[in-house]
Amino acid sequence: MKQGKILITGVAKGLGLGMTRYFLQHDYQVVGVDIDKDGLTQLDKARFPNLQLVHLDVADEPSVQALSRLIERQFxxxxGIINNAAISQPHHEPLTQLHLSHWQRVLAVNLTGPMLISKHMAPLLTPGSAIINISSTRAHQSEPDSEAYAAAKGGLVALTHAMAISLGPGIRVNAISPGWIDVSRLQPDAQDAAPSQHDHHQHPAGRVGNAEDVAALARFLLSDEAGFITGQEYIIDGGMSKRMIYPEGPAAD
Incomplete structure (x- = not known):
């Protein structure tokens, strides 16, 4: 597969950190951006070759414009682009108490951010390259009190096929919608515990996903081998969204 220079947003922790490490291990040059200064400092201490870090709020258009000028000067x-940055906590107050400021910030980062990055970086993409938007299975399934996150991720799937039509044929655009991805080993100090055996076994694939699962799919979608794929959403959730679940066990036929 072709290696090259790619931009990944939201690299300081979680899935973004895992994908960044994966692509560096596969000899890509990565420009990684995040709003988390402490996380970027920790990542910088690892001294990864071929990694350039930029402190950035993806929802701030002047900052995104400055990033495009920086990338143009240097590279x-x-x-390719992987739009991964997001406010990743899906739960909030009950809908009747939902603060408008929270709603607006989640949509700004999770939906407007990918649009701004794509808007200002698309002119810098080589012909035949690709943009990948990281959505979520929560674009299709919900738990209570998760309207902002679900709306943003659902909007990102729609944005994906809209951009694919607008930017094609020179640039392909696809979405990856992960389910449960375990990033606990990437963040040993995080509050989220590692999945239990029950958590793994409930997945038809037999385990919870990891960052490498998503990164490997992203790498394929960035490659020339995926040259006939655009405007699509790829759900990567170990089969969970296809599994029927009944509270009291299987329903009678």
Whole structure:
């Protein structure tokens, strides 16, 4: 597969950190951006070759414009974008108490951010390259009190096929919608515990996902081998969204 220079947003922790490490291990040059200064400092201490870090709020258009100028000066062009940055906590107050400021910030980062990055970086993409938007299975399934996150991720799937039509044929655009991805080993100090055996076994694939699962799919979608794929959403959830679940056990036929 073709290696090159790619931009990944939201690299300081979680899935973004895992994908960044994966692509560096596969000899890509990565420009990684995040709003988390402490997380970027920790990542910078690892001294990864071929990694350049930029402190950035993806929802702030002047900052995104400045990033595009920086990338153009240093690299000229890039070969792909992974829009991963997000406010990743899906739960909030009950809908009747939902603060408008929270709703607006989640949509700004999780939906407007990918649009702004794509808007200002698309002119820097090499012909035949690709953009990948990281959505979520929560674009299709919900728990209570998760309207902002679900709306943003659902909007991102729609944005994906809209951009695919607008930017094609020179640039392909696809979405990856992960289910449960375990990032506990990437963040040993995080509050989220590692999945239990029950958590693994409930997945038809037999385990919870990991960052490498998502990164490997992203790498394929960035490659020339995926040259006939655009405007699509790829759900990567170990089969959970296809499994029937009944509270009291299987329903009678």
């Amino acid at each position: 000229g062009q890039i070969d």
